[in-house]
Amino acid sequence: MKPHTVAKGLVLAFLGLAFIGAQPATARIKLATLPERERVEIQLDNGQYTLVEEERIVPLLKSTPEGGNNMIDFSWSNTSIDKDSIQFRPIAIKEGDNFREIKKVKAGENGPEVDEVNVINVSYPPNENALVWEVYANEACSAKIRVSYLISNLTRTFSYRALADKDETKLILRNYIELHNYSGEGFGVAGVFAGFKDKFMKTVGQEEDIKILYHRFDEVPIEKTFTFDWYANGPLNADKPFASRILMHYRLINDEKNNMGVFPLQPGKVRIFIEDGHGGEAFLGEDMTSLVPLDKDMKLYLGEARDIVCTRTIDSSERHNVRGNLCDQEIVIKYEIENFRNKPSTLRIVEQLNRLAQEYFGNTHGDVEWEQGAKTSPEFKITYEQGGAYPILHVDLPPRPENKDEKVEKKVFYFHVTIKNLWQ
């Protein structure tokens, strides 16, 4: 920034020596010499607050009884700086061509031991975006100072681009950080730190949106999942009232074993593409991901699978009295599944047993107690992701027959469950 551009942006002015407390309330001198920024860093690791740190070389005069201390004016306009957050830290003193650490010295013959450059106080004028630091200097010197402040409207978001191979067995995941600088200030070439990796240099101008590749994950194994959840998705349509949507996802695991696990993945939009086998790419869709901690999985929604059809009917529902009005509700759920895909597939069937009991019994008086019955198909592998009342039934399905005259077999499976100790 040039010295004459006072109207907008940040201005750091060195006022030389001034008598302590002698600044006039109005028409304050704004500018004497303007040290250029030597270095700027933008710290984006905190999702709520953006910290800017800038370094400047400030010439300081020796503090004397006659001249007082150095007064350094910092002002800004049209820039959304949090005034109360501004810090001024002398960090080094120029000695020849190099900088050295600030030492402790005696202030006067019998004075206390103090830093040879030391901030005494900060004054804030009324109705101005400005402040004045009073700085003691034991000797005339050039000091490297660091000014840091929190700034609004300089934000970051994250986005992702996933490119799956044609076989849908692995993908390349690119993680982008997007800088949005509407803070009113341009920073030139700045170091940008987003938290988990090394900082990088980038030119950050005013009102700029900058998309930067933050990390690329190669050869990430994916599992393509097909999920049937009756209570989440309801009937497919009026013609198929017992079928329901089957949702497709890519499932990635954010761990080292799966070529990820570098840092928690921040929330953001994911655009998903697939190689088309001809050197091009096809767009599969986009999804919003929430925070993916390390070791946890990321599920990318791809849309509905039309080539797997599952209908769900209640094969039997019987009530067995235990005592008085206490009874058990025994239910057998029947699934008829056809896989029209040319690949073997695994279908995940989610059952929500609290909802099941409410539908076929009524008031459950809280979460249900249940046990699995003998009629449950042995092909089901059962896991739990959200607790005991949400079993997930995994079943492997063969691909459609290669012989064009052979029909797709409708596979039939049962889930036999007794909801215990219910009463009305």
Add this chain to the structure above:
Amino acid sequence: MTTKLYFTAALLVLFSVGAIAENVDLVTLPARDGVQLTIYNSEDLTLVKEIRYITLKNGNNRLQFSWANTLIDPTSVEFRPLEHADEIEVADTTFPGQKPQHLIWNIVSKYEGQVKVEVTYFTSGITWHMDYVSEVNTDETSMKFRGYVRVFNNSGEEYENAEVRLIVGTINLVEKIADLARRYGIPMPAEGEAQYKDLKAQAAREAYSKAEKLAEAPAHAGVPAAEKAIVKEGISEYFMFTVGGTETIQNGWSKRMLAVKADDVNFDIVYRMRAHQYGPQPVRFFIWKNDSEHKLGESPLPDGLVRIFRDNGQDGLSFLGQQVINYVPVKADIEVNLGQDDLVFYETWKMDEKRLNFHFNWSGNKEYVDGWDEEQKWVDTIHNYRAKPIVFELQRVWTGDVEYHSDTETTLFDFHTIQAKLTVEPRSKAEYAATIVTHNGDNAKQNRIKLK
């Protein structure tokens, strides 16, 4: 001239007050020789003590004091000779009706010559608050801790080269006003009444009088400050911070000064999972004490915003978070909540549910369930992806008549909240399993947790 306070000594030959009914003639205009501000924040009240030299004649003297466009409480203005006190007496004080924001003291003096006097009054519009900055090292084991006082002057008056004293603590002036009212045998006046103001000024003056014995902070006239020392001293139930030397705080300006400085302050990091208090994920706390072991403890720490930065190891800082802390007495804990941490993740699932011990009641010729127990098995998992072990404190509220068992040591925080403490090793996870039996319906006899 920047100041709006005028102090005029009119040396009178005439004895009749009525003879000088209009403007008082200006004879001398003594400048302030010294000024001291004692700022008591919680009541927006500042005691201003001015030292001036005036020249008195033998006999009656009229002194005029005026305060245009300031927030001075006129009922609080007092005059006191600091020399020849036995020979100088304020005979009366007049607030001229036609000249608002003026008063005239009739002073009877047996002494003739220059006298050092003190004028005190209360003003509002001068306030102060603290804020704190903490810079922790890359490993998050120790910090540099700084506390700053910031004084705001919106009183309408400019105070040059003032000695600044800040009262830390809450003086219950209302109670003291009630005491004074009882002492004078008058009913407690309503807030806003003139009598209330009078009593408030007197109560504050009595509170401040305890601070008067504090030694004068050394001033460094003519020497530029290399470092501002802030002297902290306990007085009765209060603490007083005295800013070393003098400060000029112009009207409308504020000034921020270093008041607390401590390096190499060790601190603990604790993760707290309290869904009822902080939401569904654990929050990270930095905890240390205001004591000598932590290079602090010289005084209580007044209320203020704490901002925490971390050396990010790449020649820069990261901003970790900020929180307003309330008054921290000496030896008390300082706790700053930095919010959720993406590298520590918590989940809780109910893995099993059983119903048992049914109780039935007859209604007509049928039995109905009117009491039952539920046995639930819960598993909480804490994932620590950080490179060092973490301390994890779990609190969880259970309502109703609950019997609680865990193989992990668990205690009650209160009648319906359990608490447990776990250490989770780096880049690993820990599980906390519990069996909870709740008695429901007619089986519920209590509303509390019983540990088993």
